[in-house]
Amino acid sequence: MTVGIGVTGATGRMGREVVAAVADREDCEVAFAVNRDPDGGDVDGVELEAAARFDALLSEREPDAVIDFTGPESAVDYARACAETGVAFVTGTTGFDDDGLAALEDAGAEVPILHAPNFARGVQALVNVVGQAVRNLPGYDVELVETHHNGKRDAPSGTANRLLEEIEENGEFAGRTHGREGEAPREDGEIGVHALRAGDITGEHEILLAGNDEEVRLTHRAEDRGVFAAGAVDAAVWIAGRKAGSYDFADVIDE
Numbered sequence: 001m002t003v004g005i006g007v008t009g010a011t012g013r014m015g016r017e018v019v020a021a022v023a024d025r026e027d028c029e030v031a032f033a034v035n036r037d038p039d040g041g042d043v044d045g046v047e048l049e050a051a052a053r054f055d056a057l058l059s060e061r062e063p064d065a066v067i068d069f070t071g072p073e074s075a076v077d078y079a080r081a082c083a084e085t086g087v088a089f090v091t092g093t094t095g096f097d098d099d100g101l102a103a104l105e106d107a108g109a110e111v112p113i114l115h116a117p118n119f120a121r122g123v124q125a126l127v128n129v130v131g132q133a134v135r136n137l138p139g140y141d142v143e144l145v146e147t148h149h150n151g152k153r154d155a156p157s158g159t160a161n162r163l164l165e166e167i168e169e170n171g172e173f174a175g176r177t178h179g180r181e182g183e184a185p186r187e188d189g190e191i192g193v194h195a196l197r198a199g200d201i202t203g204e205h206e207i208l209l210a211g212n213d214e215e216v217r218l219t220h221r222a223e224d225r226g227v228f229a230a231g232a233v234d235a236a237v238w239i240a241g242r243k244a245g246s247y248d249f250a251d252v253i254d255e
């Protein structure tokens, strides 16, 4: 079976990668690719359609899944449209507020929804090991540094927030300190969080644990956005045809 995939934000940094990743595989095909101002253009030879026609395209082309890397507002709109038409929805978009996350959860009651802040398999491995490191090193100072390109909207990154949740679940901490300035000595138990934005850096996350005259640095560096696109396409192929529910990238990897 060939999995038909609709792509949103198709002219974005990630949308382009997703179209290319789908085209590279034999088990799926692009059902449609939308952006807000298609202007007769294409991505990798795939004709662009107007995002305003998204709902109509779901009915006309009947994709098995949609892959979305856009912004939190549009991702929620796209998820709702998929829920109404019975199409599975995979989103790598980050920066959702609580209402946005709740809207994705609601859509998951109608169709399969998979939301992951990072589709790199190495990041999933990092999430798994960071909890163990924190458990093994109680009382060590923890700092997280994430570095991304200068066009990124949200900070800290979705991945950083996921890693912070894992850190907090596995140790006793006083809270997060976002950057430091002026008279700002480190408080016991705080987790320092630092977001760097420069150039076209794909995405780096480092957790530093220090104490007891030693330091541990756990680092993931994505060298190409293709790694995220490949994971998202794996997720779309995996989710197509599944029952309604809210899924995670760990479900794809662990199966």
Ligand SMILES: NC(=O)C1=CN([C@@H]2O[C@H](COP(=O)(O)OP(=O)(O)OC[C@H]3O[C@@H](n4cnc5c(N)ncnc54)[C@H](OP(=O)(O)O)[C@@H]3O)[C@@H](O)[C@H]2O)C=CC1
Binding pocket: 008, 009, 010, 011, 012, 013, 014, 015, 035, 036, 037, 051, 069, 070, 071, 072, 073, 074, 091, 092, 093, 094, 095, 116, 117, 118, 119, 120, 151, 158, 228
């Ligand atoms: N989970 C993961 O592995 C990864 C997640 N991301 C996340 O993916 C998202 C997109 O990142 P990136 O590709 O770099 O961003 P870009 O800004 O390069 O692209 C975003 C695309 O989304 C579209 N878009 C934005 N807002 C709207 C809207 N209101 N309605 C319709 N379309 C909209 C834009 O479309 P148009 O061209 O029409 O303006 C644009 O093509 C971010 O949230 C980022 O954090 C990024 C990389 C990996």
Ligand SMILES: O=C(O)C1=N[C@H](C(=O)O)C[C@H](O)C1
Binding pocket: 094, 117, 118, 148, 149, 152, 153, 156, 157, 158, 159, 160, 202, 203, 204
């Ligand atoms: O915006 C990006 O580029 C990325 N965003 C994701 C995030 O916010 O964690 C994942 C990746 O690091 C790239």
